[in-house]
Amino acid sequence: MPDKHYKQVVILSGKGGTGKTTIATAFAEIVNNKIIIDADVDAANMYLVLKHKVNSEYDYFGAKKAEINLDKCSQCSLCESVCRFDAIKDFNVNKTSCEGCGFCYRVCPDNAISFEETKSGVYFECELEDQSQFYYARLLAGEGNSGKLVSELKKKANDKLKENIKWIIVDGPPGIGCPVNASLSGADLVVIVTEPTQSGLHDLKRLIDLLKIFKIPSGVIINKYDINVEMSGNIEEFIRSEEIPLIAKIPFDKMFVKAIQNSKSIIEFDKNYESKFINIWNDIEEIIKN
Amino acid sequence: MIISVASGKGGTGKTTVAASLAYIIPGSVYIDCDVEEPNGHLLLKPKIINEEPAYKLIPQIDYDKCSFCNKCVTVCEYHALLNLKTEIFLLDNLCHSCGACTYFCPRGAITEVKKEIGKLRTGKTENNILFYDAFLKIGEESATPLIKQVKSAYQGSRPIVIDSPPGTSCSMSEAVKDSDYCVLVTESTPFGLNDLKLAVNVLIQIGVPFGIVINKYDETFIQLEEYIIENDLNFLLKIPFDINIAQCYSKGELPALMIKDYRQMMEELFGKIKKEIVEVKENAG
Numbered sequence: 007m008p009d010k011h012y013k014q015v016v017i018l019s020g021k022g023g024t025g026k027t028t029i030a031t032a033f034a035e036i037v038n039n040k041i042i043i044d045a046d047v048d049a050a051n052m053y054l055v056l057k058h059k060v061n062s063e064y065d066y067f068g069a070k071k072a073e074i075n076l077d078k079c080s081q082c083s084l085c086e087s088v089c090r091f092d093a094i095k096d097f098n099v100n101k102t103s104c105e106g107c108g109f110c111y112r113v114c115p116d117n118a119i120s121f122e123e124t125k126s127g128v129y130f131e132c133e134l135e136d137q138s139q140f141y142y143a144r145l146l147a148g149e150g151n152s153g154k155l156v157s158e159l160k161k162k163a164n165d166k167l168k169e170n171i172k173w174i175i176v177d178g179p180p181g182i183g184c185p186v187n188a189s190l191s192g193a194d195l196v197v198i199v200t201e202p203t204q205s206g207l208h209d210l211k212r213l214i215d216l217l218k219i220f221k222i223p224s225g226v227i228i229n230k231y232d233i234n235v236e237m238s239g240n241i242e243e244f245i246r247s248e249e250i251p252l253i254a255k256i257p258f259d260k261m262f263v264k265a266i267q268n269s270k271s272i273i274e275f276d277k278n279y280e281s282k283f284i285n286i287w288n289d290i291e292e293i294i295k296n
Numbered sequence: 297m298i299i300s301v302a303s304g305k306g307g308t309g310k311t312t313v314a315a316s317l318a319y320i321i322p323g324s325v326y327i328d329c330d331v332e333e334p335n336g337h338l339l340l341k342p343k344i345i346n347e348e349p350a351y352k353l354i355p356q357i358d359y360d361k362c363s364f365c366n367k368c369v370t371v372c373e374y375h376a377l378l379n380l381k382t383e384i385f386l387l388d389n390l391c392h393s394c395g396a397c398t399y400f401c402p403r404g405a406i407t408e409v410k411k412e413i414g415k416l417r418t419g420k421t422e423n424n425i426l427f428y429d430a431f432l433k434i435g436e437e438s439a440t441p442l443i444k445q446v447k448s449a450y451q452g453s454r455p456i457v458i459d460s461p462p463g464t465s466c467s468m469s470e471a472v473k474d475s476d477y478c479v480l481v482t483e484s485t486p487f488g489l490n491d492l493k494l495a496v497n498v499l500i501q502i503g504v505p506f507g508i509v510i511n512k513y514d515e516t517f518i519q520l521e522e523y524i525i526e527n528d529l530n531f532l533l534k535i536p537f538d539i540n541i542a543q544c545y546s547k548g549e550l551p552a553l554m555i556k557d558y559r560q561m562m563e564e565l566f567g568k569i570k571k572e573i574v575e576v577k578e579n580a581g
Contacts, residue, residue: 020333022462023307027487048463049304049491070373090394102469102502105440107394108373147497150466153437180306180462181332184389184437204548205311205335212333215434233539234546266485267517 069106304491
């Protein structure tokens with residue numbers, strides 16, 4: 007099999023709020039021949055900072071949902087008794103609790119239950135100022151199945167991948183559950199963004215255990231490392247013992263918050279960071295080569 | 297009384313607020329529903345008194361009875377079952393334990409068996425907070441069944457504080473539904489504002505009353521307050537950015553325990569929540 011022409015870097019953290027998006031956005035500004043995917047479909051944020059125009063919008067249909075037609079319903083309550091998600095009460099389906107298993111629809115003796123795909127999100131194909139493609143999505147309020155939306159978003163990006171693309175950069179969701187697993191498919195390297203807190207270290211360990219299962223290599227960026235230098239040292243020691251490279255340590259700097267508050271990437275807001283992030287990205291390229 | 301603490305965006309300070317609220321509410325129960333990344337135990341430091349595995353149900357095929365008729369495969373909406381003609385293969389991460397395959401199998405060849413998806417823990421802190429949390433097993437995908445289990449682990453009548461997972465999808469709505477009140481924690485950035493709006497939409501849809509706490513408050517970012525005022529939302533508290541709080545948290549110490557100002561803010565917050573809950577009940581009744 008010939009080598010694929012691109013590498014995929016997924017940015018994750020386990021814990022939320024460590025600076026994943028800030029760092030992913032900085033990479034989006036300095037890397038060429040790339041596409042960018044915001045895979046945090048629960049709470050997408052990159053689009054707030056990256057200047058883009060939307061080229062296409064697609065509807066996302068998640069799970070099907072049941073609905074009871076009261077004209078046909080004989081109120082036998084069989085549907086309520088088989089539903090494991092407590093979604094049916096008084097012959098009414100709670101759309102938030104319904105997990106779309108279709109059990110009620112199949113079991114109903116009156117054929118009173120419809121079971122249709124419902125629109126549960128939208129996703130966008132956009133163009134950045136440097137003409138690279140950028141994809142993000144929005145899940146509708148209270149919808150589940152975010153993992154499936156991440157997969158669909160990534161598939162759309164892949165289907166339209168141009169020959170000259172060298173990098174796919176994915177800003178991942180927090181946690182270690184289904185949307186994270188979906189964001190990991192095809193990853194060549196995971197960049198883990200952590201912070202020097204007890205929770206940061208705790209969640210980092212769980213994420214590293216997950217990556218071991220998938221056998222995906224990773225490297226670590228410790229963000230705001232000087233908030234607690236001792237804890238930062240503990241994190242370094244831990245990743246050394248796991249033979250995971252430290253990519254960078256970034257000091258706490260109010261400029262990062264100020265940049266976001268002005269809806270700008272850190273590169274655009276403070277030019278000093280441009281060379282710093284180019285160095286960080288060069289290290290990432292080195293890690294992937296080896 | 298069930299108070300949940302949630303936020304669309306991660307890292308806004310949910311766990312710190314939830315654990316601190318539990319700390320100042322007399323005789324409270326703290327339930328950590330962030331089963332993917334539970335952190336409440338790091339701040340509350342409970343003594344764990346019980347730890348047990350948590351399970352979900354998955355189908356098991358009795359091949360003496362199975363005729364490979366494909367019925368189970370066709371009723372599974374999650375595509376968790378594959379008919380390989382010599383075996384019905386289960387992708388157990390996709391299974392939602394709905395029970396449809398077992399029910400519809402014409403030969404009674406399917407029984408449901410337990411599969412471990414994580415662990416549930418019960419504990420108690422030095423100042424008598426009852427503590428519950430759960431850890432989703434690494435590699436297991438669906439957090440919702442475990443969230444349901446940790447929520448139902450406590451059945452008494454003490455005041456409950458629920459720490460929700462971040463985001464706005466199924467895990468978050470599972471954690472906060474049935475609450476008497478939800479505290480949404482946000483921060484003074486466009487990211488915080490964007491994700492707050494998403495979380496507000498979820499709470500309106502599932503009908504849980506809520507109020508807003510702005511953490512790491514920065515007066516220069518006025519859009520957040522404008523949004524709250526324009527939409528007539530309940531504003532509960534602003535917590536200014538304070539490096540002491542950040543350092544306290546980084547060491548795994550509870551700000552409500554270490555910083556007097558913070559403790560006072562939490563007392564004030566709890567007072568407002570109680571008042572809100574009473575008002576909601578009056579309006580409803």
